[in-house]
Amino acid sequence: MIPSLAGRTWNACFSALQLDRFVTAEMTEGEAERLRVHLTGCARCRTALDELRAGSEERLPPLRVVPLSPRSRVRIRAAAAAVGIAAAASLLVMVRPFGVRTKGSFALAMYVDHAGEVRRAAPGEVVAPGDAVRFAVSAPADGYVAVLSLDPKGRAFVYFPAGGRAERVQAGSDLPLPLGTRLDETVGEERIVGLFCPSAVELEPLRLQLEQGGPAVPGDCQVTRWSFVKR
Amino acid sequence: MTLDAAAIERLYRSHGHIVLRRARALLGSEPDAQEALQEVFAALLRAPHSLRSAASVVGWLYQSTTHFCLNLIRNQRTGARLLQVAPTPAPAAAGCRGEALAELRSLLSRLPAEAATAAVYHHLDGMTHEEIAGLLGCSRRKVGYLLERVQQSLARLEQSA
Numbered sequence: 001m002i003p004s005l006a007g008r009t010w011n012a013c014f015s016a017l018q019l020d021r022f023v024t025a026e027m028t029e030g031e032a033e034r035l036r037v038h039l040t041g042c043a044r045c046r047t048a049l050d051e052l053r054a055g056s057e058e059r060l061p062p063l064r065v066v067p068l069s070p071r072s073r074v075r076i077r078a079a080a081a082a083v084g085i086a087a088a089a090s091l092l093v094m095v096r097p098f099g100v101r102t103k104g105s106f107a108l109a110m111y112v113d114h115a116g117e118v119r120r121a122a123p124g125e126v127v128a129p130g131d132a133v134r135f136a137v138s139a140p141a142d143g144y145v146a147v148l149s150l151d152p153k154g155r156a157f158v159y160f161p162a163g164g165r166a167e168r169v170q171a172g173s174d175l176p177l178p179l180g181t182r183l184d185e186t187v188g189e190e191r192i193v194g195l196f197c198p199s200a201v202e203l204e205p206l207r208l209q210l211e212q213g214g215p216a217v218p219g220d221c222q223v224t225r226w227s228f229v230k231r
Numbered sequence: 232m233t234l235d236a237a238a239i240e241r242l243y244r245s246h247g248h249i250v251l252r253r254a255r256a257l258l259g260s261e262p263d264a265q266e267a268l269q270e271v272f273a274a275l276l277r278a279p280h281s282l283r284s285a286a287s288v289v290g291w292l293y294q295s296t297t298h299f300c301l302n303l304i305r306n307q308r309t310g311a312r313l314l315q316v317a318p319t320p321a322p323a324a325a326g327c328r329g330e331a332l333a334e335l336r337s338l339l340s341r342l343p344a345e346a347a348t349a350a351v352y353h354h355l356d357g358m359t360h361e362e363i364a365g366l367l368g369c370s371r372r373k374v375g376y377l378l379e380r381v382q383q384s385l386a387r388l389e390q391s392a
Contacts, residue, residue, distance in 0.1 A: 009335065010357030017356055017366075020249050021289045056248045061265065063243045063272055162240070182236075 012048035013038065019049050023056055062162035062178065106222045107138040108147065108194035109174060125228045127183060134180035135160060138173045139196060145169045145177065146195045146203050148210055152188025152230070156210040158203050159192075165200040183230055192226035234279045242288070243272050249289065250296045256355055257300040259336060267303070271295045290366055297351050304340045342384055349377040 110121035144166035254267035
């Protein structure tokens with residue numbers, strides 16, 4: 001038997017919507033003052049508000065800047081399966097390497113979504129402004145990964161992750177990173193630096209060093225460098 | 232209001248917890264709730280102009296989250312029916328509220344979209360008819376009618392159970 005849904009599961013006087021608007025400072029001063037006065041005499045609303053505030057302090061995962069469409073995800077998986085691990089290794093050849101230092105089998109692959117068609121980036125890849133790119137890593141062991149870039153104007157960015165430190169990945173082959181990006185209008189050669197580290201290194205110092213001609217990569221990190229041309 | 236990617240990233244950091252909390256309550260599944268969180272903001276990245284006509288950013292997030300979650304609940308039910316398997320019961324929060332949420336999910340998968348949305352706003356979020364009318368863009372009278380339909384659907388389900 002289905003029991004009766006008699007009342008609300010929310011039991012505060014003010015709705016969750018109003019309390020969320022209060023927490024995020026979206027209310028007008030008049031609305032906020034009315035709520036503040038109510039809160040002084042209502043334990044239920046104070047409890048509800050405390051719960052919402054506690055939830056607002058939760059650390060969120062990185063936002064996937066360019067989530068690929070379900071169709072694209074299928075194509076990526078299909079492409080990876082079709083290419084196979086052995087062939088994938090050949091495609092992971094670095095494009096115009098500079099100062100390459102690699103150990104083990106850490107590797108970075110790049111997928112490009114151009115007008116809905118996903119392809120795996122090959123050496124000498126030419127991409128277009130507006131294309132979405134997403135990286136995949138092959139990691140020999142569990143570790144921490146970051147992907148930085150230096151654009152044709154000499155500006156450095158962190159492509160992955162969205163947080164300030166390298167993010168943990170598990171060992172495996174061709175694992176798509178959960179964050180992509182869409183390429184801007186700046187044309188020219190863009191350099192990519194993939195890092196694989198034993199700890200969650202801070203990325204802002206590395207980003208600054210990359211802009212200044214570096215980076216001075218932490219000694220215990222493996223590095224893979226790429227470049228692609230945008231035009 | 233139109234946002235660039237950087238502003239949307241900041242909005243994700245400051246308001247994403249609202250989406251995640253409501254998706255968890257509606258879906259009862261952490262992976263599904265995380266997917267809802269990403270998809271709501273992905274939709275905003277694809278169409279940032281959609282916020283232009285919104286009177287409230289929080290209200291827009293409520294609408295988008297509810298829309299995504301209800302679609303997912305309906306699709307899961309349809310998928311389960313097509314595969315002729317019982318839908319996996321979502322783990323409910325402890326206590327009466329958890330039971331009520333599980334019951335609400337079961338009911339939502341059977342309701343027309345507009346009535347399901349009104350039921351979510353009323354039962355899960357505790358909104359008044361006026362607040363629901365504001366988000367649905369309809370009259371308070373229509374909200375009353377929709378919630379009445381919810382109760383009627385529930386009564387029919389009780390009779391057939």
